[in-house]
Amino acid sequence: EIVMTQSPATLSVSPGERVTLSCRASQSVSSNLAWYQQKPGQAPRLLIYDASTRATGIPARFSGSGSGTEFTLTISSLQSEDFAVYYCQQYNDWPFFGGGTKVEIK
Amino acid sequence: QVQLVQSGAEVKEPGSSVKVSCKVSGDTFNNYKITWVRQAPGQGFEWMGGIIPAVGAIHYAQKFQGRVTITTDESTFTIYLEVSSLRSEDTAVYYCAREDTLMPAPYYFDYWGQGTLVTVSS
Numbered sequence: 001e002i003v004m005t006q007s008p009a010t011l012s013v014s015p016g017e018r019v020t021l022s023c024r025a026s027q028s029v030s031s032n033l034a035w036y037q038q039k040p041g042q043a044p045r046l047l048i049y050d051a052s053t054r055a056t057g058i059p060a061r062f063s064g065s066g067s068g069t070e071f072t073l074t075i076s077s078l079q080s081e082d083f084a085v086y087y088c089q090q091y092n093d094w095p096f097f098g099g100g101t102k103v104e105i106k
Numbered sequence: 107q108v109q110l111v112q113s114g115a116e117v118k119e120p121g122s123s124v125k126v127s128c129k130v131s132g133d134t135f136n137n138y139k140i141t142w143v144r145q146a147p148g149q150g151f152e153w154m155g156g157i158i159p160a161v162g163a164i165h166y167a168q169k170f171q172g173r174v175t176i177t178t179d180e181s182t183f184t185i186y187l188e189v190s191s192l193r194s195e196d197t198a199v200y201y202c203a204r205e206d207t208l209m210p211a212p213y214y215f216d217y218w219g220q221g222t223l224v225t226v227s228s
Contacts, residue, residue, distance in 0.1 A: 036215075043218035043220055044151075049214040055216065091212040091213050095212045096153070097150050097152075097153075
């Protein structure tokens with residue numbers, strides 16, 4: 001089982017700030033990593049797949065990077081609609097998700 | 107527009123079973139893999155298993171082997187998840203999701219259903 005660890009658990013940010021979220025895998029997952037955004041009461045939305053490819057309709061302020069065991073999701077300038085919980089998911093092996101990072105208003 | 111439409115919330119007693127449905131379009135049914143993922147209250151996600159309806163290939167997470175069954179109804183493009191021997195720890199929102207692949211190997215989930223809350227309580 002590949003364990004996915006996200007940090008920090010919670011991030012307090014002001015609108016307009018640059019945000020960097022981290023995701024670490026317990027063993028290499030190559031570039032088989034996705035990022036999702038989830039708002040309260042909603043299903044997750046795919047943001048990034050293959051570590052750095054934006055999904056259809058995702059704004060350019062979202063970007064992903066990394067490979068192997070270390071990955072980053074960056075939001076270049078946080079908008080009000082971006083306050084949510086973000087999850088990473090590896091699919092190099094049977095799918096496992098990270099515990100999530102909550103981005104909240106500072 | 108890709109849509110995965112799930113059945114409504116359920117309340118079940120411990121030891122019983124629940125069957126959740128996920129209705130998709132014919133294109134999605136025939137050309138993609140459908141996966142079930144659950145999220146316990148305030149928790150993260152747990153992959154349960156998936157099916158490639160076009161070929162009938164099914165995979166279950168080891169944790170759920172023997173207690174979870176995924177089936178399809180080709181006539182209505184519906185995928186079902188049945189969980190038996192329910193316990194309180196099975197209380198969760200159950201999601202179906204589409205994987206952008208027809209291969210058995212795991213992939214990312216590009217579209218999700220709206221979720222079905224299953225509450226297990228006596």
